[in-house]
Amino acid sequence: NKNDSISPASLSGAIGIYTTNKSWLTAVFSKFYLKEDRWRVLVGGGLGNMNSQFLQSAAVNQFINYQTGATFFKLEVQRKIGNGLYLGGAYLYTEYNNEFETTTQEKVSLNGLGGVFVWDKRDDVYYPRTGHKMVFNYMSYPGFMGNDVVSNQINMQYNVYLPRRNNKDVWALRCYAGFGIGDVAFNNLLVVGGTDLRGYSQGEYRGKQLVAAQTEYRYNFKEKMGLVAFAGLGSIFESDIKANNGKILPSVGVGYRYLAFPKNKMNVGLDLAVGEGDWGVYFRIGESF
Numbered sequence: 427n428k429n430d431s432i433s434p435a436s437l438s439g440a441i442g443i444y445t446t447n448k449s450w451l452t453a454v455f456s457k458f459y460l461k462e463d464r465w466r467v468l469v470g471g472g473l474g475n476m477n478s479q480f481l482q483s484a485a486v487n488q489f490i491n492y493q494t495g496a497t498f499f500k501l502e503v504q505r506k507i508g509n510g511l512y513l514g515g516a517y518l519y520t521e522y523n524n525e526f527e528t529t530t531q532e533k534v535s536l537n538g539l540g541g542v543f544v545w546d547k548r549d550d551v552y553y554p555r556t557g558h559k560m561v562f563n564y565m566s567y568p569g570f571m572g573n574d575v576v577s578n579q580i581n582m583q584y585n586v587y588l589p590r591r592n593n594k595d596v597w598a599l600r601c602y603a604g605f606g607i608g609d610v611a612f613n614n615l616l617v618v619g620g621t622d623l624r625g626y627s628q629g630e631y632r633g634k635q636l637v638a639a640q641t642e643y644r645y646n647f648k649e650k651m652g653l654v655a656f657a658g659l660g661s662i663f664e665s666d667i668k669a670n671n672g673k674i675l676p677s678v679g680v681g682y683r684y685l686a687f688p689k690n691k692m693n694v695g696l697d698l699a700v701g702e703g704d705w706g707v708y709f710r711i712g713e714s715f
């Protein structure tokens with residue numbers, strides 16, 4: 427509704443990824459803000475084939491290569507229940523075909539049903555300069571939905587945004603905690619890397635629980651260009667690699683931003699991050715959090 431001046435602009439898009447290790451992913455998505463932001467709807471799906479690895483033994487630093495063919499679909503609907511408060515439900519379908527270099531093959535189909543609670547007091551959903559956002563997400567994979575692997579997952583995040591330099595820059599802070607409960611499928615284990623924390627791409631740190639905290643300074647030195655600097659700490663628990671449980675994992679990095687979509691205040695950018703014996707390069711549309 428063009429007369430709706432309260433809802434943020436809705437967004438639809440497509441993603442295509444191809445990497446140097448011959449991984450690929452394609453997906454489509456839409457995020458709708460409706461009825462003066464009283465309803466928020468996220469829908470998306472895609473498929474891909476990812477080549478990765480996981481650490482089997484820390485004693486001899488033995489990594490096992492594996493290939494995952496993945497298909498996924500997600501629908502999430504939130505309803506405003508108060509000032510900045512949203513309550514909703516979500517459905518997530520994922521199908522994994524894992525093929526390990528040890529010739530072991532594994533096919534897992536998961537149907538997840540969950541709930542989400544959001545407290546969103548940001549001044550803008552695409553590039554917040556003030557406010558905060560808290561998300562509590564619960565996803566269950568029960569047996570009655572045909573799941574061979576029955577488990578639950580809880581994710582919590584809290585982001586804070588503080589204006590700096592007469593509202594030109596932003597100092598952002600984020601805390602995250604994820605908990606897998608029950609017989610968590612291999613592909614649903616929490617892996618250090620990406621949003622929490624950048625700088626880990628080898629798949630070495632993987633477990634049922636993950637906690638992380640990070641800070642990022644967003645320096646806008648020109649009208650459409652900016653730089654970011656970030657640092658964080660995290661750790662995993664209930665990992666198959668006992669030596670990794672509770673290990674403090676640092677992350678530091680820098681990035682470049684260009685304001686590609688001025689109407690929505692949305693940047694595109696490139697981040698370079700370094701972790702514990704690892705590193706990564708990340709292209710992104712929008713901010714990391």
